[in-house]
Structures are given as C-alpha cells and as structure tokens.
Amino acid sequence: MFLLKETSRNAYNNDRRDAVFAKNYWQHLKLRLPHPDTIDDVMRILSTDEIEVLKFELVSSLIKQKLLRKFRFLGKFYFVAVDATGTHTFDHKHCEHCLTKTSKKGITTWFHYVFEAKLVTSAGHAISLASEFIENIPGRDFEKQDCDQKAFVRLAVKIKKHFPRLPVCILADGLYPNNTVFVICRQYGWQFIITLKDGCLKTFHTEVELLKATVQQREVWRRDKTYNIKCDYNFLNDIEYGGHYYSWLSCKETKTRHTDGVVEIQTFVYITNVKQVLNNVVETADGGRLRWNIENEGFNIQKNRDYELEHKFSQVSYQALQNYYQLLQIAHMINQFVERSADVAILLGQHSGQTIKALWKDLIVYLKSIPYTQEQLMTFLSS
Numbered sequence: 001m002f003l004l005k006e007t008s009r010n011a012y013n014n015d016r017r018d019a020v021f022a023k024n025y026w027q028h029l030k031l032r033l034p035h036p037d038t039i040d041d042v043m044r045i046l047s048t049d050e051i052e053v054l055k056f057e058l059v060s061s062l063i064k065q066k067l068l069r070k071f072r073f074l075g076k077f078y079f080v081a082v083d084a085t086g087t088h089t090f091d092h093k094h095c096e097h098c099l100t101k102t103s104k105k106g107i108t109t110w111f112h113y114v115f116e117a118k119l120v121t122s123a124g125h126a127i128s129l130a131s132e133f134i135e136n137i138p139g140r141d142f143e144k145q146d147c148d149q150k151a152f153v154r155l156a157v158k159i160k161k162h163f164p165r166l167p168v169c170i171l172a173d174g175l176y177p178n179n180t181v182f183v184i185c186r187q188y189g190w191q192f193i194i195t196l197k198d199g200c201l202k203t204f205h206t207e208v209e210l211l212k213a214t215v216q217q218r219e220v221w222r223r224d225k226t227y228n229i230k231c232d233y234n235f236l237n238d239i240e241y242g243g244h245y246y247s248w249l250s251c252k253e254t255k256t257r258h259t260d261g262v263v264e265i266q267t268f269v270y271i272t273n274v275k276q277v278l279n280n281v282v283e284t285a286d287g288g289r290l291r292w293n294i295e296n297e298g299f300n301i302q303k304n305r306d307y308e309l310e311h312k313f314s315q316v317s318y319q320a321l322q323n324y325y326q327l328l329q330i331a332h333m334i335n336q337f338v339e340r341s342a343d344v345a346i347l348l349g350q351h352s353g354q355t356i357k358a359l360w361k362d363l364i365v366y367l368k369s370i371p372y373t374q375e376q377l378m379t380f381l382s383s
Ligand SMILES: [Zn+2]
Pocket: 093, 094, 095, 096, 097, 098, 099, 111, 112, 318
C-alpha cells in the first residue's frame, strides 16, 4: 500500500480486487495480496515495537552496506535530525493517549504527535532512524502532557540501544539548545549542531557578544543557476554554559540574483560541541542547515506529497495507527533508494516534465493492464 503510494486502504483494496493487478503482483513478488480488513486485524494486535525493530534492522543494513558513508560529517558522523510533527487530528476523544488543546475560541481538538529522528544527507535523504510517539498518560492532568523534551530523552535512549556504536551528529531547531539535550549528547558521545535563536541561552549569548571582537572568519563564494552567493562564516570556541564549553558559529548568506541583481540576506546561527577551525566551519554550518530535510524531505513529502501520513488508516485503534506509521516509514525509506536508482533516473530524464508521482501512477496503471516482465515494464514506463 505505501510502496505504491496508495492513499488509503480503500484505494489499495480497489487495486487488490483487480485480477490482472493481483496476478502481476504474484508474478513479481510471489505473494498474495491480503484483504485490508485482515491487515487491520493484525495491525491492531501487533505490538508497536515489532515493526520498528524491523525498521532498525533495515537501517542497520543500509549502514553496514556503507550506502550512506560518503555523506558523513567530518568523515565520521551520521547527521541525525530530530523534530516533532502532528500525525492525526480528531474533533472527538479518539483514544486514551490523545493529546488535547483548546483554542481561544473554546474549540477542543484531540491529536497525536510523533517525535522523529531521521538520518539526513546532502543528497536529500530523510530516513526514519527511530520514532517516539508523544502521548497523554491516562489519568494525568492535561497540563502535564508529554512534551518534546521528554520525548527527546526516550528517543535518544532508543537510538543508543539499537545503534550503540553509530557515530551521531544531532541536528535540531531552536527549541532544543538546552541542558537536557547537551547532557545526553555528552553521555552518548554524540556531536550536535543546534540552531540558536535570539534570547535563547542568555549567559551563552552574553559571552558571545563580549567576545565578538575576537571571532575568526572565513568567506566562501558559491554560484548556482539563480544566484551568486557570498557566505561569511564567523566562529568562537570555548564559550562556557552550565559548566561546559561549546562553540558558536554563524553564517551570513548574501544571495544576488543573476537576472536583476536583487539581494537577499539570511543569517544562520548555531551552537555546537564540535570545536570550530577554519577547515570545518563550512561543513559544520552546511550540516546545521540539513536539519531542514526532516521537514521538507521527511514530514512534507509524507504528509502533502506522496504518502498521506495524516490519513486515518485505522479509525479506532491507536496501536494500528502507530503500526501503519512505521510501515509508511519503511516504504518511504525503500522508495528513496528506488527514486535515486539508475533505472528511475533514466525514466525521469526521458521527458522534461516527468515526475516521480506520475511514474508511480503509471506503474499502477501498468500493473492493472497486462502481465509483465521486467523488460516490458521498463519499456512501458519509458514510452
Ligand atoms: Zn488517540
């Protein structure tokens, strides 16, 4: 269902009932297509750990196969972006674990939230490493609902348990520069590059301001199809916060548009435990910006483009919702490699307007038309 980017159990069932589709599926995978109600029965009783353990094994195998090796930070650390996102919203209390909020107008909504850690790369991968649902504990006051910081701790424990020797560099946005995160990273031997917003970590900021006259600087020019880009990097080391020392870096990006000379300026500021030198400041700041992948290549694609993450694949069971969520993560992981494969690159290159989405639709059309071989399929998709 998720590999073929079916948007609901119903869409899957319509294809499943198509005799040619079922025959092609059998011919290719040697599997019969189960009824969606049967799948749902399993999803409702399967422990939520089971599918995630499968996900851990798949990610471990990607790492062992060295597929993500060339994207490592400083030749060693895998970038792991962390962030939370809403998964499902209801106008009624859906289950005991629903979080809830009431708007100023007095309208209450119930919802589910997940805290994700995704392996991100400069090639645009966003691969789910571990997921932790943020949930209301039954009987606890709504005021004391589970929160991102507590979920970060649980997620970190989970990553360390399943990937004990993975060299990790955590990327996070301006909500996360705090002692909870710093202490965990220190305990686990992880690096971090975290967005620093104005007003956050006041004593750290004060010290940065005092030392600004002593910053070290580096300037880099880049050029892409649309802009000439000047990047001014500044950094400081050994800034004390809470009894430990961290580095501060900023990148001021000045983009000048080729066509009309319009100038855009943006500044990105980070706190990191990676000691900054002229040779790593560019890689560190570029790494910090890969955090966006968890939103753009992760949440946005899963919600708005291809996977209907927010669709209620199960109406009543929270356990099933979590299991479908994990299956979706695995399908998205597999598809990210398929979409970057040589075969798909050739198909995309054949028509200027060809999109991944259209290709996947064609694939279903073809599966429903005639029994195929691999060669016939490639010919069909490229025609
Ligand atoms: Zn619920």
